[in-house]
Amino acid sequence: MEITKWYLEQDSPGQIRPAREPATAAPIIRAEVPSPELSRYLYTAVGGDWHWTDRLPWTWPQWQDYLDQPGVETWIAYRHGTPAGYIELDGHEPGLVEIAYFGLLPQFTGQGLGGHLLTTGLRHAWSLPERHPGHPPVQRVVVDTCSLDGPAALVNYQARGMRLYRTETIPYHQAATPGPWPGAAKDL
Known part of the structure; x- marks a missing residue:
């Protein structure tokens, strides 16, 4: 099996094309205390159906080391007090x-x-030095997505002003999605 991988970028905050506000309030709040448990939950809950597997073997210390790096941030969207999604910068x-x-x-x-959520996340990406004193100015924001991700992913990135700068086709060998917890796998 082969998948297509797309690489997108912005090189100015002026390139953000904001989405409209959702009809129901959805506060987006930064998780200011690095929490491996929370980050792993979000990773598996969101990515379990989209073949996100690279971090599944990470130990608690690996999560903590990653999250403790200056400039790594997790922003969580809530709907009526329930985590609805996230963006990790x-x-x-x-x-x-x-x-x-x-x-x-x-x-x-x-x-x-x-x-x-993506509009808000892009704004936070560009303003990262304001929250991290001594961090150099941001010159570029990047993301990659692939044909295994949600069907709206690429369209959403482009609609928010990110432009495609590279595409590649790569082999892929996993047949089923891992699901958000062991035994929850489902093929999409």
Whole structure:
């Protein structure tokens, strides 16, 4: 099996094309205390159906070491007090912020929340030095997505003003999604 991988970027905060606000309030709050348990929960709850597997073997100390890096931030969207999705920013490399992970829990898709969360996340990516004194100015925000991700992923990135700069086709060998917990796998 082969998948297509798309790489997108912005090189100015002026390139953000905001999504409209969702009809129902959806506060987006930064998780200011690095929490491996919370981050792993979000990773598996959002990515379990989309073949996110690279971090499944991480130990608690690996999660903590990653989250403790300056410039790594997790922003969580809530709907009526329930986590609905998240965006993880990785700004540990000077001048660059990568959207490491982004997505919604399944029951919150199709409600206009993804565009709102991505708009907010992009704004936070560009303003990262304001929250991390001594961090150099951001010159570029990047993300990659692939044909295994949610069907709205690429469209949402482009609609928010990110532009495609590279596409590649790569082999892929996993047949089933891992699901958000052991035994919850389902093929999409």
